[in-house]
Amino acid sequence: MNTTAAPAPSRRPRVLVLSPYFLPAQQGGGSVRAVQALTATLKDEFDFTVLARDHDLRSPTPYAASACEAARRATGLDLRYLARGNAGRKLLHATLAEPFDLVYLNSLMAPDLGLLPLLWARRRGASAPPILIAPRGELMPGALAQRPLTKRLYLALLRGLGLLRRARFHATTADEAQAIAAAVGPCAGINVAGDLPPSISEAPRETPPRAAGPLRLLFLSRIDPVKNLGFALDVLARLRQPAVLSIAGPIGNPSVWADCETRIRRLPAHVQAQYLGPQAPEAVPALYAAHDLLILPTLGENHGYVIQEALTCGCPVLISDRTPWRGLEALGVGADLPLEQPERFVAWLDAQSPESLQHRRPACRAFAQAAASASPAQQQIHALLYAALQLKARMPSSSSGQSAER
DSSP states (O other): OOOOOOOOOSSOOEEEEEESOOTTOSSOTHHHHHHHHHHHHHTTTSEEEEEEESBOTTOSSBOOHHHHHHHHHHHOSEEEEEOSSHHHHHHHHHHHTSOOSEEEESOSSOIIIIIHHHHHHHHHGGGSOOEEEOOTTTTSHHHHTSSHHHHHHHHHHHHHTTTTTTEEEEESSHHHHHHHHHHHOSOSEEEEOOOOOOOOTTOOSSOOOOOSSSEEEEEESOBSGGGOHHHHHHHHHTOSSOEEEEEESOBSOHHHHHHHHHHHHTSOTTEEEEEEEOOOGGGHHHHHHHOSEEEEOOSOOSSOHHHHHHHHTTOOEEEESSSSOOOHHHHTSEEEEOTTOHHHHHHHHHTOOHHHHHHTHHHHHHHHHHHHHHOOHHHHHHHHHHHHHTOOSSOOOHHHHSOTTO
């Protein structure tokens, strides 16, 4: 990727970020954190407007006006919220009509904030601003395996209408870039730029005292097929030592949760599980401090903010080998194991003790700090935004669709 940034313009470029969920959302997961980090880090160079839905994930209730105002004050951003129905569509069209230099889609699969803006850009033709799309893992194999027919038809529609040929894509890893290329076909380019590290102002600086008792494990994520809670419960059912699993996060898929409840009832007597529900961001550091280990046997992550947050807070992690966080066992901060070998998850957990995991906490914090300091993400995203701003409003040829910038 060409990392040479364009000279700073006389005014800050106006960037419209369309994200299904943003603050004050508490259940939007890593995509919310990604936009929050992006806009906070680069707001001195770019004039961001964020347009998001006026409700949280799977919530029928709009945010309170006071919560929206608090989000505006906290971020210093021009935040706008889409109501359901005709009022939301009018706001979307009115916002898109403003003179933005770049439109950044924080989802491809959202019909209202993915498909509709792409249709609008096609209608405007050469006068439309460049489009930059961050799928946030939506096109990874594990995600596409959920409701595969619906997603294949949706992607075929986007390709058939030629909606992606003039769009540039933001991948967070080389693996995600390959997945995007396979899914979308010709486009204006695919740039790899890592996600910015999360800001956790209340991350504990010291190892908290640990009372005696069983292993205290934490699953902190949305409950849906990709996050693979059922696998974690099956692993716990085979443990020899006592353990308690705290499950924290919104129920994204009720049928998955119903299946997990059945598995919970079948756990042996020395293993317990409790559901804590969705968690406010400010409560998360205390959760990590109160548990010995984060367990996340995910089917795939383009970044894995929860993993980075856990390590930043000094909490070791046991995860699958389908994330960018690899080689953790050699670093002394946890393990990343293949899902095809669940017995390795069982053996690794049975080899741990609360004391041994407590001793890993300083290494976790040091590793997370070093990873954040060494990350070129800020420079990469800076260059990516300027590269997208320089896109010419023309249809790229098929040969340029598979960008050498991957």
